Amino acid sequence: MEQKAEEELVLFFPPVQATLSSLKMLDVGKWPIFSLCSEAELQLVRQACVFGSASNELLYTTVNDEIFVLGTNCCGCLGLGDVQSTIEPRRLDSLTGKKIACLSYGSGPHIVLATTEGEVFTWGHNAYSQLGNGTTNAGLVPYHISTNLSNKQVIEVACGSYHSLVLTSDGEVFAWGYNNSGQVGSGSTANQPIPRRVTGCLQNKVVVNIACGQMCSMAVVNTGEVFVWGYNGNGQLGLGSSGNQPTPCRVAALQGIRVQRVACGYAHTLVLTDEGQVYAWGANSYGQLGTGNKSNQSYPTPVVVEKDRIIEIAACHSAHTSAAKTQGGHVYMWGQCRGQSVTLPHLTHFSSTDDVFACFATPAVTWRLLSVEPDDHLTVAESLKREFDNPNTADLKFLVDGKYIYVHKVLLKIRCEHFRSSLEDNEDDIVEMSEFSYPVYRAFLEYLYTDSISLSPEEAVGLLDLATFYRENRLKKLCQQTIKQGICEENAIALLSAAVKYEAQDLEEFCFRFCINHLTVVTQTSGFAEMDHDLLKNFISKASRVGAFKN
Incomplete structure (x- = not known):
């Protein structure tokens, strides 16, 4: 050769x-x-x-x-x-x-x-x-x-x-x-x-x-x-x-x-110095030296990446790409980026230099x-999830339907405006709750620890009631998403009624559309026969406007 x-x-x-x-x-x-x-x-x-x-x-x-x-x-x-x-x-x-x-x-x-x-x-x-x-x-x-x-x-x-x-x-x-x-x-x-x-x-x-x-x-x-x-x-x-x-x-x-x-x-x-500075030299046809131009350099040339100290440099053989990570966790790339030329360090949304080559370089x-290092360290979110309903660390318990739910006052105050005021001067360590069922109230308290809900669509209606009462708008949205997953011809009218009652407009529109799409069967259900007079009147009026009764 x-x-x-x-x-x-x-x-x-x-x-x-x-x-x-x-x-x-x-x-x-x-x-x-x-x-x-x-x-x-x-x-x-x-x-x-x-x-x-x-x-x-x-x-x-x-x-x-x-x-x-x-x-x-x-x-x-x-x-x-x-x-x-x-x-x-x-x-x-x-x-x-x-x-x-x-x-x-x-x-x-x-x-x-x-x-x-x-x-x-x-x-x-x-x-x-x-x-x-x-x-x-x-x-x-x-x-x-x-x-x-x-x-x-x-x-x-x-x-x-x-x-x-x-x-x-x-x-x-x-x-x-x-x-x-x-x-x-x-x-x-x-x-x-x-x-x-x-x-x-x-x-x-x-x-x-x-x-x-x-x-x-x-x-x-x-x-x-x-x-x-x-x-x-x-x-x-x-x-x-x-x-x-x-x-x-x-x-x-x-x-x-x-x-x-x-x-x-x-x-x-690329080289990285003990002061967190990067120097580059060599081929530069795609701006891989990060100098702002495409001219080759045979002498070391400094690469300027904001003011943050660089702690890692990366280069890959399959593309003209360079990357660096700063002490603050920012990841920059320059050079060839899916065929384009990036001649100055560009701040990415990645958290590692590895992602630069997986997503921008060809081949990936x-x-x-x-x-992956085995790691038993828990994040703050993971720690909070683990402590929900833990009697060993809780300083407050709710008594609902004869069952205890163990929680932490400070977390409830941080996460919920209702508790911020209701627990302010409350020195009791037991609070009785009769307005909501045990599954609903437990799901609500667990949501404050996990930012998610785990309830059946049927039970989520009760949680929607609670979310409306406590003015928890994000929880209200999550409830609506869960309820939508459980809709059927038999319960469509009941869910529509709940949506109207709790002013859940997104859910109301969803249920209405479902009823229209399954109108013949829905009108033959017991729920439709027992429908509130005003709700029935509004339903028929709205259905007429969308042409539901046309032959």
Whole structure:
């Protein structure tokens, strides 16, 4: 393959770095491939990575430390031992019991995975030895890399289009695979079939973070310096030139700036400093540098995101997109957004950078390994729900139909204007209630804790009466919605009467329309025969106006 052809190929299949993210809730619905999983399967997901040139492959782990895969299975990238696609999750038995610490993938695609014990496994596309097993044969099952890594604990992995990097716990970087532009850092352009330590300027440095562009590599050391090597045709190495670099070279333009993390995109680079500032350089055809224009930059250029400190940067291989999250929780994106160019950081409505790539990038892959951490922390709303009718913490109880309902005075005062006044000077710990039934009053008090109601449509009429009496307009709307769900020909007139009585206009109109649509049967019910005279008169008049009695 000629150099030009190789560069054009990786232009469309650049790399992605998939580092671990920690999320309270994993809203996987934003990635279409998850629609192939059942609700029961999704409940068990603890980690997930969507990858492939069309986001057609998925790997996820469960609460039982089992690994499942599904999708197109291009080049055997699902690791199942074959190249058969699957629309149903299949367990990756060879890795059962292994806990994933980090994962990354390239363009073939090939997979590089590190376990929590520091072991490295690779599989998938291998035409350029990017699996590090000494061959160029496709890896249909996970291969445990031991050569030069047997006594090392790997803590981070990164894939370029067709090359791989790993970072060990003692700060060393090992690389292998495609090396046409020096991206393996060996000083030559010969492909590297097995892991080889990257030395040169990194020889005595302690590396703390790594990343790969399509054909370049990056490392951040513990002093905050950034070292780069590999392809530089778009200035993505930040060295002020466009010449390739076969061995690690320090980004001199960042002198005096302490970098914490680096992220590589399609052909551009982002770094995050210890002061929460972002710098970018490289390709900028879609505004992915966030500079307000589309001119490439070969030197680090600051990205201005309001005044808030940035705590996270993100770039994804499949699109010219960048994202960042601020300390205040705001998520910004710039670059390619569903084909459009956004040249300055744009504030999104998302709460995570992951959503940027799920919703704006094409294909909808994950830019890092997503993770759901088991969490027994309750939100304020969840805590309040749990405390409803709890006699152990309540300071007030209502006696209704001979049954107690346990509540908290302060919450009732906060949530309801009626209680704000009626409980103001009330020092009693028991309040008797006879105006409403037990199910109705319990549902009302529970609503104050949960903001929802759980009553049958028939009982909801009584709650509608209460909501009208207490002037709880939102509750009144919820009651009407519930009542609508229970309407039938037998009770339509009764519900219409209730709607008129409690001035529930939306429900009244709904019931009236239902009666008109089922007029013949409704007029033969006992409810119609017993209808209040004034209501009957108004019903007939209104029905006539809409032409209900025309032949």
